[in-house]
Amino acid sequence: MTLPARRVVVTGSGAIAATGQDEAAVWAALAGGVCGIGPIVNIPTDRLSTRTAAEVTGFDPQAHFEQRRLAQLDRNAQFALVAARQAMRGGDLAGLAPSRGGVVLGAAIGQGTFETSYRGFYAEGSNRLPPLTLPRGMPSGAASLVSMEFGLRGPCFATASACASSAHAIGLAFHMIRGGLLDLALAGGSDASITPGYVKSWEALRVLSPDLCRPFSRDRTGLVLGEGAAVFRLEERQRARDRGATIHAEILGFGMSADAADLTAPSEDGATAAMRAALDDAGLPPGAVGYINAHGTGTRLNDRTESAAIRRLFGPRPPPVSSVKSMLGHCLCAGGALEFLAMIGALENGILPPTVNFREADPECELDCVPNQARAAAIEVAMSNSFAFGGLNAVLLAGRA
Amino acid sequence: MNDSMPPANDHRVGEILAIFAKETGVDPAVLRPEATIQELGIASIDMVQAVFALESHFDIEIPVVSDRAGAEFATVGDLIAHVLATLDHAKPVPGAAA
Numbered sequence: 001m002t003l004p005a006r007r008v009v010v011t012g013s014g015a016i017a018a019t020g021q022d023e024a025a026v027w028a029a030l031a032g033g034v035c036g037i038g039p040i041v042n043i044p045t046d047r048l049s050t051r052t053a054a055e056v057t058g059f060d061p062q063a064h065f066e067q068r069r070l071a072q073l074d075r076n077a078q079f080a081l082v083a084a085r086q087a088m089r090g091g092d093l094a095g096l097a098p099s100r101g102g103v104v105l106g107a108a109i110g111q112g113t114f115e116t117s118y119r120g121f122y123a124e125g126s127n128r129l130p131p132l133t134l135p136r137g138m139p140s141g142a143a144s145l146v147s148m149e150f151g152l153r154g155p156c157f158a159t160a161s162a163c164a165s166s167a168h169a170i171g172l173a174f175h176m177i178r179g180g181l182l183d184l185a186l187a188g189g190s191d192a193s194i195t196p197g198y199v200k201s202w203e204a205l206r207v208l209s210p211d212l213c214r215p216f217s218r219d220r221t222g223l224v225l226g227e228g229a230a231v232f233r234l235e236e237r238q239r240a241r242d243r244g245a246t247i248h249a250e251i252l253g254f255g256m257s258a259d260a261a262d263l264t265a266p267s268e269d270g271a272t273a274a275m276r277a278a279l280d281d282a283g284l285p286p287g288a289v290g291y292i293n294a295h296g297t298g299t300r301l302n303d304r305t306e307s308a309a310i311r312r313l314f315g316p317r318p319p320p321v322s323s324v325k326s327m328l329g330h331c332l333c334a335g336g337a338l339e340f341l342a343m344i345g346a347l348e349n350g351i352l353p354p355t356v357n358f359r360e361a362d363p364e365c366e367l368d369c370v371p372n373q374a375r376a377a378a379i380e381v382a383m384s385n386s387f388a389f390g391g392l393n394a395v396l397l398a399g400r401a
Numbered sequence: 402m403n404d405s406m407p408p409a410n411d412h413r414v415g416e417i418l419a420i421f422a423k424e425t426g427v428d429p430a431v432l433r434p435e436a437t438i439q440e441l442g443i444a445s446i447d448m449v450q451a452v453f454a455l456e457s458h459f460d461i462e463i464p465v466v467s468d469r470a471g472a473e474f475a476t477v478g479d480l481i482a483h484v485l486a487t488l489d490h491a492k493p494v495p496g497a498a499a
Contacts, residue, residue, distance in 0.1 A: 068426055071450060127462075128453065128456060128462070131449035131450055131453045132446065132450065
């Protein structure tokens with residue numbers, strides 16, 4: 001007996017980032033080429049060399065949560081809940097058995113929570129840590145809180161794959177729905193790691209840009225950290241159709257690979273393998289892809305390696321490739337999800353978000369990176385790449401609804 | 402803990418109840434000693450917050466009732482008695498600022 005093929009669609013989106021505090025605002029800023037990178041204002045910088053980040057500013061937690069509940073919520077969980085509520089707007093859970101709804105989010109550690117608590121212990125002589133240090137800081141906390149908010153009782157967990165975490169989260173949720181384990185999932189990721197200790201850790205790796213993120217530009221100087229969240233409501237297509245839901249895009253494929261090579265350096269082989277796996281999962285040839293949302297961190301090595309992998313798989317005339325990290329910064333465990341938002345925005349609106357801050361073509365990055373200005377392009381299929389530290393690669397393919 | 406009924410005239414009981422009510426969000430009027438934590442609907446996460454606030458307020462370390470860890474106090478009276486006993490044997494928290 002052959003079971004009918006189950007298809008998976010996106011019926012709701014939520015986002016918060018430096019450039020906007022709901023998904024419509026974030027998309028409008030992406031399409032408008034708005035760079036969210038600016039001077040760091042949320043944390044003291046006196047002991048940092050880094051001066052810029054893509055911070056969320058003007059976020060008022062009390063506008064979203066009761067004061068008492070805020071004690072339980074790391075900033076990354078606040079972002080996740082805000083995005084999840086947006087994704088669930090217009091969402092109808094009627095008729096959904098609670099066990100058929102799940103949550104998969106990127107596993108963001110509550111850096112701010114741990115850092116504040118440990119500073120009290122190590123630096124300020126306090127012998128007692130705030131009792132919610134652990135539940136607030138645990139990397140699965142946001143996923144738990146989202147499941148509680150909506151009463152979803154099926155599979156719920158957080159995926160840890162560094163900067164590919166939320167791409168793995170969306171991909172696994174997609175596969176669980178397609179495979180029949182779930183009918184609905186909230187998937188994506190959040191991150192709020194712009195804390196003094198964490199930024200210092202990145203400085204030690206010598207990959208942070210002193211000013212802006214310029215992916216694929218010959219004069220690029222490294223990555224810029226960002227923060228935010230994006231969460232999507234994914235549903236089995238027939239269920240979505242039956243309830244008359246607006247379908248924003250269809251997820252077509254998900255591919256994963258491991259470089260098995262290096263903790264920080266990327267690999268052309270691993271990146272190529274993940275993109276190929278996503279195409280195979282969708283049953284599509286490379287020529288079907290009309291736009292690639294790059295991992296595009298703005299480091300020398302990533303952009304060169306990713307360009308080579310794309311040209312290896314797509315040939316000498318690859319589709320347009322842009323990096324929204326030039327606008328949103330590197331949002332870590334939220335990065336793959338925010339870039340998924342950029343990809344489905346491109347499909348739904350027929351607009352390719354640009355790579356901003358681009359100044360000069362790099363012969364080592366021979367791509368059409370949609371420099372500085374968004375471009376109208378009716379595309380049918382798009383790809384979103386996430387190639388994380390540790391060689392953990394996740395690639396998502398989506399199609400126009 | 403049947404020996405847990407607090408002396409009604411101990412002024413510290415009012416302080417304990419005020420802090421407990423604030424941290425748990427429960428109406429102070431229903432915080433009778435015999436009221437159970439369960440029937441008051443107080444989540445375990447709020448209990449640990451309340452104990453933490455009591456420790457901060459009195460500058461004490463409230464020892465864990467190890468054989469009941471995770472659900473140390475059945476009633477409001479249990480908690481009051483435990484805090485009072487701790488206060489009576491109070492020692493400063495090591496490392497705490499004078």
